[in-house]
Amino acid sequence: MILRLAALSALVLAPALPSVVASARAPSAFGLSLPLTQGALAIGTAPPGTVQLTLDGTPVAFAEDRRFLVAFDRDAGPVAVLSARLGDGREIREQLQVAPRAWNLSRLDRLPKYPVPQPEFERVRPSELARIQAARALQTNAQGWRQPFSWPTTGRISTLFGSQRIYAGEPGAFHSGIDIARATGTPVLAPADGVVILAADQPFTLEGHLLMIDHGMGLNSALLHLSRIDVKPGDQVRRGQPIGAVGRSGRATGPHLHWGLRWHDARIDPLLVAGSMPAQ
Secondary structure (H helix, E strand, O other): OOOOHHHHOOOEOOOOOOEOOOOOOOOOOOOOOOOEEOOOEEEEEOOOOEEEEEEOOEEOOEOOOOEEEEEOOOOOOOEEEEEEEEOOOOEEEEEEEEEOEOOOEEEEOOOOOOOOOHHHHHHHHHHHHHHHHHHHHOOOOOOHHHOOOOOOOOOEEEEOOOOEEEEOOEEOOOOOEEEEEOOOOOEEEOOOOEEEEEEOOOOEOOOEEEEEEEEEOOEEEEEEEEOEEOOOOOOEEOOOOEEEEOEOOOOOOOOEEEEEEEEOOEEEOHHHHHOOOOOO
């Protein structure tokens, strides 16, 4: 799972070089691929003897081989500090610069936000969000985070990660994944190994038939608007395994797959993880 710099050429502003402090080694004391950007995921290796790893003071899990993940939200600030405390009491700190990106903004001055049937939405939405939060809190021994990720389906990208609409001056929520336009019934494949942590038997208000897969180390995929789901919670899936089909359930104006990636609370751009969409 390597940060794909080629995918950034049209989307990322020129990044500044990282600033490394303490006893860091060039290019990175933690083996990270640099530079880093908003919406990016990177894999690294903690220094030998590490007993605790943190990013901006928040603990970061690492495996027995000292491999770990870090990611930076779409709206991440320009600087993050990665710190390793060693068994002998020493600390290795690295100050990372997180490059900003130019996001696709659409201004719809004559349109209000998409209307939601408020009474019904307010009745069912809290329980839906509770199920999503409970799924993300689950921890599995999945190892998919170590793999190169593949696209769950291929096709025309209809909406990019980070896109945002401004309705009559009122910002809507930014798009937290990538939309791929495909016909209803097109197979959806697991983007990497993992464990199913949520498979909605009834469509959610916004997400429709929602499938979530934990890839380990706090990284999970969410696949939205499916017409059917072919796996169940607790199932172990392999990269490339059929897991469902494209649809238009939930809030969708046409058949497509929405693929979202998260590392804990950081929303990640799938384009930077899976690389450029294969030619059709």
